[in-house]
Every structure is written in structure tokens, then in C-alpha cells.
Amino acid sequence: MANCIMMQGTSSHVGKSILVTALCRILYQDGVHVVPFKAQNMALNSYVTRDGKEMGRAQVAQAEAAGLEPMVEMNPVLLKPTGNASSQIVVMGQPVGNMSAKDYHKGYSVKLFGHVKEALAKLQDEYDTIVIEGAGSPAEVNLHDNDIVNMRVAKYLNAPVFLIADIDRGGALASLVGTLELLEDDERDLVKGLIINKFRGDVTLLKPAVDFLEKKTGKPVLGIIPHLDNLGIDDEDSVSLEDKPEKEKAQADLHVAVMRTPKISNFTDFDAIASEKDVSLHYVTDVENFGHPDLIMLPGSKNTTEDMLWLRSSGLEEKIREAVEAGTPLIGICGGYQMLGKEIRDPHHTESEHDGTTGLGFLDMATTFIESKLTSQVTADCHDWNFMGTKISAKDLHGYEIHMGETEFFGDKDEHPITITERRGEKCAVEEGTSRADGMVFGTYIHGIFDHDEFRRAMLNVLRVKKGLEPLENTRSLFAEKQRAYDRLAETVRANLDMDKVREILAAQ
Known part of the structure; x- marks a missing residue:
């Protein structure tokens, strides 16, 4: 005992x-x-275990410190705030419904x-x-x-x-x-x-x-x-974003802007990028601090519809459009990926009281929320992702999916440069991720994809070359640093x- x-x-x-x-x-x-x-645990920053169960991210860091594989028994009850003083209740890794x-x-x-x-x-x-x-x-x-x-x-x-x-x-x-x-x-x-x-x-x-x-x-x-x-070390929830220091802009070659939406989740997706020595990453809450980024990123969201409406009402949607049209690339992860499409539909009011809304319309796709949630650890390969005219490939990208939306695609203009090769330990070959043909807009459901050292550095080097800077050799091991x-x-x-x-x-x- x-x-x-x-x-x-x-x-x-x-x-x-x-x-x-x-x-x-x-x-x-x-x-x-x-x-x-x-x-x-009450947190929007969650994680998916090897057997597809959802748990709080803080216990994942604690498990890693203890030399253990995270398992849901470390955090049997997880509350994920949805807004309006209510939360999704996750019990032993499985959602059981929303409750005030x-x-x-x-x-x-x-x-x-x-x-x-x-x-x-x-x-x-x-x-x-x-x-x-x-x-x-x-x-x-x-x-x-x-x-x-x-x-x-x-x-x-x-x-x-x-x-x-x-x-x-x-x-x-x-x-x-x-x-x-x-x-x-x-x-x-x-x-x-x-x-x-x-x-x-x-x-x-x-x-x-x-x-x-x-x-x-x-x-x-x-x-x-x-x-x-x-x-x-990974932070538990977005309250800790207030404590994240930003590097002096003059000291960084690259500037990355992450839209800090009200229902932001899994912001740890950006920590590996933020910790690169040539990157200054800042969280944007209004048009005044949007700046002139080299890359714009849309985070995951616990309420994609409301966060999309917030982008619109805050004026940030217009700023994003102007930046993309001027040549700034845009990447969305999970809920941010869903926002890149033409429509977000919520007929069962799974996430909010809204029936849905139009998305940014950069990708020829639409997402419909359903009442079941996909949670799985995955391994994937990236094959010839056209990022701003440069092809990027990488193998064995590890991450996890955690979303409630089903995404359908229209036409064949957009590309799908990622293939999931393993899901929950089972071999598969599933197309994932969507890239606009011109290489300016990309989205994926895979959290943690930029923790892959070579993949992250390859993306940042494309941005460097665009600015007339020499690419940098990857010298990091994120695992060893942790x-x-x-x-x-x-x-x-x-x-x-x-x-x-x-x-x-x-x-x-």
C-alpha cells in the first residue's frame, strides 16, 4: 500500500x-x-493518453517528471469550461456531458x-x-x-x-x-x-x-x-499566459503572433516555437497589438463558434485577412483549423447556443460538431507540405487529436500533406491536415505537431529565408530539454x- x-x-x-x-x-x-x-482538474489544456483517454496537462508533466507514461487514473475528473458558467465533465477520460x-x-x-x-x-x-x-x-x-x-x-x-x-x-x-x-x-x-x-x-x-x-x-x-x-515545463491553463515573458522584439529574427481567443485551449502547442532562440512569440488580444508578424497562428478552442465570432467582432478577422493577402502565412490547430474553413456548424449546440457561423473561408471545407469526441494519440508523416513555395517533409510526427467536429472538404484545390500512420497503436493511413494550394494557409487537428524538432526548424527556416536570413541548423532536442x-x-x-x-x-x- x-x-x-x-x-x-x-x-x-x-x-x-x-x-x-x-x-x-x-x-x-x-x-x-x-x-x-x-x-x-479544471483546465482547457488537456492531453490524450495512449489508450485515448483525456486528462489534465499538469498531471502529464508530473508523470514525465516521475518517469511514467501518463494515465487517466492520475486525474479521474476533468472539468473543461465551455462558457456561461458551465463545463464539459470528463470522467475517467470520457466526456459525460455539460453541466452548470x-x-x-x-x-x-x-x-x-x-x-x-x-x-x-x-x-x-x-x-x-x-x-x-x-x-x-x-x-x-x-x-x-x-x-x-x-x-x-x-x-x-x-x-x-x-x-x-x-x-x-x-x-x-x-x-x-x-x-x-x-x-x-x-x-x-x-x-x-x-x-x-x-x-x-x-x-x-x-x-x-x-x-x-x-x-x-x-x-x-x-x-x-x-x-x-x-x-x-508545460503550464496547466491559460491563466499562466499572463506570466509568460516576451522576448525583446529587437532580439528576435522572427515574430509569431498567436490569437489569444477567449476559449483558447492547448496553448502548449506553441511553447516549442516560443522557446526557439530566433523567435519572438506573442499572444494577440486586440488589433492594437497585432503587430507585423512573420507567421499567424490560430489555437485550439473549447468553443470554436464563439471564438470565431470574437475574432470577427474584435476586428482581428479583418487584420488576419489583410496580413494573409499581404503574404503572411496562417496556421490553425484543431479549433483554429476549423475556423479556416467556410462554415462552422453546431446543430446540436454541442459547444454553444449558436447554430454555427461562417468561418474565415481560406480552405474549402466545413465542420459540423457532433456529440461524440475523437481522442487519440497519433503518429504521422508529412509529405511535401507546400509552405510558402517550399516543400517540407518529416517522418514520425507524434501528437494527439482531441476534437468533436467532423470536417468535410469541397473540390480538390486544397492539399492534404499529412498522413496519420498510427492511431491508438493501430496502423492506418488517414489523410490529415489541409494546405491551400499557394502554401499560405495550413491547418491540422494534431496537437503537439511542432514539438518535432526537425519539422519545427524546417518551418521556421522557410520564414527566415523569406526575410533574407540564413537558415539555422537544428541543434535542439525538446525531450532532453524537458x-x-x-x-x-x-x-x-x-x-x-x-x-x-x-x-x-x-x-x-
Whole structure:
């Protein structure tokens, strides 16, 4: 039977996900068979497992840090916001329908705790240690009775809890003291230590605050974790886009503009591009910061119709048209791909209250939303993609599909340069992706396609040559960079967290 430890926070975005990732990596380095877990995740940044199940992206990063293949038991309940205070409910990797926040939190959530317990039972049987992540704050008294992700999990497992506060946003001391005060007595007893996260400056100056906290709460401060910039680890949701630094435009040869639509999903599709040394990537929210990009990208969306209507009402649709007509290429992924067509139809109101809308009309295709969702990991080959007049080919592109629309094509003017060669482990030969004949517009349903090092560099080199710049040799391994990022994170947290005390708490179970 596995022992457990749980990270809870005084609020959202205090660093729970990253600290769970760090602890998974530290224990993995120490030879422990460790697994991450989060009972319920709310995120648009999701992932598809090898067996076609959908889960939160944060647990994928944590699994990678632990040396594991992601599996849905790590995140049995996923909420994907659709708008109007409602979410799509995904249980054990499968969507079960949409529900308002009120209906979900007024009893339905507790009904899902059986799935949480089943997932935990499997992990307890197969692993030595489970590192558990909470959500938001356990002191949200309005949600307490129907909580399935914070103290209900801790009490079910009798798991020791570390309470985390983000000192960078201010009010850390008050939030720690206040959170503990609002907990029930038995919940407060489970809190075995406090962690102050994202600290900047001289840690010795914080000693009076630490002394105060320990005296006031009776809980030890087990770590003061420094603020870490440019971690190189996938973020959980679009709230983290606010924290993404942009490179100085003058220092980059290429400028990429990603339309930051209100329902943006899977923005990690662009992280590999953003991290290239010759690229400045920025997220566009209005016509004023559209700029003069070398490449425009449309992201995935949890509500394609509403995001298309937003592009239209914001004036960005017109800016995109002007840029493409002037010679700037446009790429869409998943929902962004659907927007490139002539029509988006939603007869069953699968994603929104609208029956549909016209798309950008760059590609001769239309998409109709259906009530079932395609989720699969894929391997694909790209054969002679005409990108701005240059042919690009690459083999073994790995990624995943996650969409609810069926796309039909009109005529034979557009090309389909990608072939899916394997889906969910089964060999196949399926045409995928669409490119306009002139090479200026391209779309694909495959998330993660630009994580392929040679494919990404080949695309960027076409842009470089267009600007009169020399192409660059690919010298990167995104996989190796991620592993180094996990190691760097583990090294920093190991040096600033009382790991002896952590091991003592784990051994006491």
C-alpha cells in the first residue's frame, strides 16, 4: 500500500502543480516508485493518453517528471469550461456531458468521488508513493461540503498536507493563517507543514515572518522556495499566459503572433516555437497589438463558434485577412483549423447556443460538431507540405487529436500533406491536415505537431529565408530539454525544502 503526501494551496496559482512536479522528480531520482494524482482538474489544456483517454496537462508533466507514461487514473475528473458558467465533465477520460457550475457543485461532484477512490486504489496497489495535488483552496467554505479534490481526499487517505502560499503576489502570511483558521479541526491536524513559494531576495530577511508563522499556527515552515523563471515545463491553463515573458522584439529574427481567443485551449502547442532562440512569440488580444508578424497562428478552442465570432467582432478577422493577402502565412490547430474553413456548424449546440457561423473561408471545407469526441494519440508523416513555395517533409510526427467536429472538404484545390500512420497503436493511413494550394494557409487537428524538432526548424527556416536570413541548423532536442528542466526544478526545491522532514512525514504513515 502506497504512502501519500498532499500539496494544497491558499489559493489557485500558488505553485501547487510545480511543487508536485518537483517532489515527483526528487523521489524518482531517489529511486522511489512515485506517481502524481489530482482528483479533479479544471483546465482547457488537456492531453490524450495512449489508450485515448483525456486528462489534465499538469498531471502529464508530473508523470514525465516521475518517469511514467501518463494515465487517466492520475486525474479521474476533468472539468473543461465551455462558457456561461458551465463545463464539459470528463470522467475517467470520457466526456459525460455539460453541466452548470451550480448543478455540479450542488451534489453531482460528490457522486464522482467513487471514481476518485477507484483511481486511488489502483495507484495505491501499484506505486510506493502518491504525491497529490489539491485545487484552489481548502478554505473555500461555499464549496467545502461538495469538495472532492482537497480535504475530502486528504481525510479519505489520512494523507499529510503541506499548505503552500505564493509570497510573490503578497499577503502570504495572512493567507496561511487565514486558511488554517477556516479549516475544521481534523483538517487542520492533517496539515504537517507550510511552504512559502516564489520568494525573491535575501531569505534571511524572512526569518521574523517564519518565526511568527510557526508560533502563530503551530506548524513548521518546511521550505522557502525561490521564484523560478523560464522553467521550460508545460503550464496547466491559460491563466499562466499572463506570466509568460516576451522576448525583446529587437532580439528576435522572427515574430509569431498567436490569437489569444477567449476559449483558447492547448496553448502548449506553441511553447516549442516560443522557446526557439530566433523567435519572438506573442499572444494577440486586440488589433492594437497585432503587430507585423512573420507567421499567424490560430489555437485550439473549447468553443470554436464563439471564438470565431470574437475574432470577427474584435476586428482581428479583418487584420488576419489583410496580413494573409499581404503574404503572411496562417496556421490553425484543431479549433483554429476549423475556423479556416467556410462554415462552422453546431446543430446540436454541442459547444454553444449558436447554430454555427461562417468561418474565415481560406480552405474549402466545413465542420459540423457532433456529440461524440475523437481522442487519440497519433503518429504521422508529412509529405511535401507546400509552405510558402517550399516543400517540407518529416517522418514520425507524434501528437494527439482531441476534437468533436467532423470536417468535410469541397473540390480538390486544397492539399492534404499529412498522413496519420498510427492511431491508438493501430496502423492506418488517414489523410490529415489541409494546405491551400499557394502554401499560405495550413491547418491540422494534431496537437503537439511542432514539438518535432526537425519539422519545427524546417518551418521556421522557410520564414527566415523569406526575410533574407540564413537558415539555422537544428541543434535542439525538446525531450532532453524537458528532462533538464525537471532536474533543475528538483535541484532547486531539494535545496530549499526540508527533505529530511518530508521523508520523516512519509515514513510515519
